[in-house]
Amino acid sequence: MALLIKNGNLVLEDGVRTADLRCDGGVIVTIGENLVPEAGDEVMDASGKYVMPGVIDSHVHYKMAIGNVCTVDNFETGSRSAACGGVTTVVDYADPLPGKSLVESLDYRRHEARRAFVDHTFHMVITPESGWTKEDLKALKEYGVNSLKLFTTYGDMLAYDQMEEIIGLAGELGLVVTIHAEDNQIVADQVAALKAEGKTQPAYHGVSRPAFAEVEAVKKLVEISKKVNAGIHIVHVSAGETGEVIRKAREEGVKITAETCPHYLELDDSVYQWKNAQLFVMQPPLRKPEDRRLLWENVQKGTFDFFTTDHCAYSEAQKFSHDTFFETNGGIPGSETLLPVLFSEGVSKGRISVEQLSRMLSENPARLFGLFPRKGVLRPGSDADLVIVDPEKQVTLEKDLLHSAADYSTFEGMTLTGYPECTVLRGKILFRDGHFLPGDPFGKFVPISHEGDH
Numbered sequence: 477m478a479l480l481i482k483n484g485n486l487v488l489e490d491g492v493r494t495a496d497l498r499c500d501g502g503v504i505v506t507i508g509e510n511l512v513p514e515a516g517d518e519v520m521d522a523s524g525k526y527v528m529p530g531v532i533d534s535h536v537h538y539k540m541a542i543g544n545v546c547t548v549d550n551f552e553t554g555s556r557s558a559a560c561g562g563v564t565t566v567v568d569y570a571d572p573l574p575g576k577s578l579v580e581s582l583d584y585r586r587h588e589a590r591r592a593f594v595d596h597t598f599h600m601v602i603t604p605e606s607g608w609t610k611e612d613l614k615a616l617k618e619y620g621v622n623s624l625k626l627f628t629t630y631g632d633m634l635a636y637d638q639m640e641e642i643i644g645l646a647g648e649l650g651l652v653v654t655i656h657a658e659d660n661q662i663v664a665d666q667v668a669a670l671k672a673e674g675k676t677q678p679a680y681h682g683v684s685r686p687a688f689a690e691v692e693a694v695k696k697l698v699e700i701s702k703k704v705n706a707g708i709h710i711v712h713v714s715a716g717e718t719g720e721v722i723r724k725a726r727e728e729g730v731k732i733t734a735e736t737c738p739h740y741l742e743l744d745d746s747v748y749q750w751k752n753a754q755l756f757v758m759q760p761p762l763r764k765p766e767d768r769r770l771l772w773e774n775v776q777k778g779t780f781d782f783f784t785t786d787h788c789a790y791s792e793a794q795k796f797s798h799d800t801f802f803e804t805n806g807g808i809p810g811s812e813t814l815l816p817v818l819f820s821e822g823v824s825k826g827r828i829s830v831e832q833l834s835r836m837l838s839e840n841p842a843r844l845f846g847l848f849p850r851k852g853v854l855r856p857g858s859d860a861d862l863v864i865v866d867p868e869k870q871v872t873l874e875k876d877l878l879h880s881a882a883d884y885s886t887f888e889g890m891t892l893t894g895y896p897e898c899t900v901l902r903g904k905i906l907f908r909d910g911h912f913l914p915g916d917p918f919g920k921f922v923p924i925s926h927e928g929d930h
Contacts, residue, residue, distance in 0.1 A: 477516050478505075479903055484522030484864065487529070487834040489853055497527060499860035502902035506856060520898070522864050526830055529838035529854050530564025530861030530901065533811045534845060535711055535735065535784035538568055539588060545805055548881040549789040554811065555593040555919060557880040558787075559906040561812035562863030562896040563594060565851050565922065567841070569625055570598045572606035579615045581606075592919035594901060595861070597845065599625040599654055603632045608642050613649055620923025622846040623652040623709075628693045629660040629759075640700045647706025652844055654709045657693035657718075658685060658760055667802060678753035681801035682745040682761040687715035690760055694718050698725045698732060707731035709844065712786045714740045714760035716770025723779040733781045733844060738817045739808065739886055741771055754795040755884055757804045758786065772827060775836075781844065782836045783818055785810030789882035809882040813873065819865060820892035846924030860903035869895040879912060 478500035486493050486507065496511035497504060513519050538554040540547045549557065551568075558566055570585035572578060582600055589596050600616050602608050602624050613624070624646060627633045634642070639655070646653045667684050670676065675683075694710055698721065701708045713719060713736045722734050739758070744765050747756040756762060774780060788807025798804050815837060822828040842852025850859050871877070872891045875884055899907040906913060 477518055478514065479860070479900065479905070480511060480513050480517045480519045481522050481527060481864070482511070482519060484525055484527035486527045486854055487830055489839065489855070491831060492526075497854065497862075499900070499903040502860060504854060504856050504858050504860050507854065524868070525897070526865040526867060527854070528562070528830070528834050528863050528865060529852055530863055530899070531562045531815050531837045532565045532567070532841040532847070532851060533558060533563045533785050533787065533814055534567040534782065534841040535786050536566045536568050536811060537786070537788040537807065540569070540788060545794065547789055547807065548791045548794065549787070549809065551589045551592040552917060553881040554787065554789065555596070555917070556912055557809070557878065558811035559593050559899050559901070560879045560912055562815040562865070562899050563811050564861035564863070564899065564901045565595045565847065566811070567597050567599060567623070567845060569601055571601045572603055577615075578606060578612050579619050582616065582619060582621065586921050589919070589921070591917045593906060593917045594919045595851070595922050596919055597621055597847065597922050599623045601625045601632065602634070602642060604634060604638070608645070610645055610649070613645055613651060617649060617651060617924070620921070622650065622924045623654055625654050625656070627656045629656065629658045629663055633660050636696055636700065639697070640704060643700055643706050643708060644704040647704060652707065652709055654711050655697060656712070657697060657710050658689045659693040659696070662686065662689040662692060676800040676802065678757060678799065678801050678804055679748050681753070681757050681804070682748050682763070684801050685759060685761050687717060687763055687767065690715050691717045691721060694721050698730055701730050701732060705731075707733070710734040712737050712740070712760065712784065713771070713780065714763050714767070716763070716767035719771055719774035719779050723774055723777060726779070734779065735782050735784045736771055736775070736780050737784055737786055738810065738814060741768055741775070742817060742821060743886060744768060754798070754804045755792070756808070756886055757795070757801065757806050758788070758808050759806045776827060780836070782840045783814065785814050787811040789880050791881070792883050808886050809880040812878050812880060813885060813887050815863065815865070816871070816892050816895050817887055817890070819867075819894040824867065824893040847922055848925060850925050851922065860900060862900045863896050864898040865894055866897050867894045869897065871895045
């Protein structure tokens with residue numbers, strides 16, 4: 477059965493246009509005025525609403541195990557929650573498995589995602605133990621993914637000279653290198669100093685991973701990018717100064733892209749003084765109000781290519797199982813609130829246009845991660861992934877409204893203006909008028925496209 481959406485304000489690549497959109501066979505078939513329903517069409521009236529490309533959250537962690545603790549959202553619950561916020565594609569992470577090749581590890585992770593409600597692909601994590609020969613990396617691209625994940629901190633961290641080698645190889649092969657950038661030595665020294673002083677409560681989380689650890693790591697990575705003349709992508713930028721470093725590097729011609737998250741734009745480190753500080757522990761931590769201002773300024777200047785969530789959901793019980801900053805499970809839920817928070821705080825408040833929001837939530841990640849033009853845009857031939865947003869609808873976020881297996885939101889209590897009311901994946905309605913529609917998951921792995929920009 478085809479789906480015909482009438483009279484919507486379609487957010488297209490060249491601007492907003494009031495028109496009709498017809499989906500059939502899982503793809504968009506026609507965009508035009510006064511389209512006439514055909515026999516059997518389901519017709520929806522989107523008058524006064526925005527019809528946007530389905531959101532791509534290109535930084536999520538479903539069913540992620542660290543030690544004996546696993547995130548509470550698996551692929552089924554996490555993707556269902558995402559769909560209720562207008563997300564139709566996610567990019568998760570595949571960790572290298574002992575005794576398996578990178579491609580075998582990726583294939584295992586793909587199998588874990590078989591009950592996802594939205595479409596998906598993966599970043600392949602590279603660790604010191606995983607190996608990364610040119611043939612290994614080439615095999616990943618042949619399998620259908622084009623992005624790697626490196627860390628400058630944690631147990632999976634690589635030395636900067638190792639990252640230089642990988643970034644150079646990736647540049648030759650046309651792979652994207654995404655990097656968690658916090659300088660490990662700075663963090664380790666700060667943590668050791670706090671422990672020595674007995675300052676181990678969650679209130680010290682922000683102090684333990686200072687903004688300059690991120691800034692210094694990004695500066696080093698910029699120099700590597702210059703040296704090997706290959707691109708890098710910085711994930712979840714938290715510090716205002718980091719945005720400035722990235723903006724200046726881009727002005728100098730450095731091949732660097734970056735993302736930031738709603739929590740860094742809307743929350744600050746004052747929450748670490750609250751009794752429930754553990755709920756706000758994530759890496760990198762929340763920063764100062766001035767960082768928020770600078771991050772929004774750089775969003776407006778085009779420094780950031782897209783928004784993501786770093787959705788890494790733990791339950792309240794898991795978050796409160798420890799009372800130190802270094803033992804608290806780091807991560808927060810976020811996919812379902814990605815679009816509504818940014819629509820309200822960005823578009824409704826006049827900081828950015830709906831066209832820029834759409835590019836940053838859909839088109840730009842689709843282009844970088846090889847999904848364009850199948851994903852990320854409304855055009856005939858593209859997958860019929862879309863979200864209908866009521867720009868006037870006001871919603872106060874409460875845990876009972878949201879669908880993640882995490883039993884809280886860091887944005888709880890926020891009143892938003894503009895909210896998604898319908899999510900469509902490949903022409904099928906997943907979410908409508910506050911309700912997730914019953915049915916079996918039909919999300920698919922999406923290999924990289926060879927048609928578009930990537």
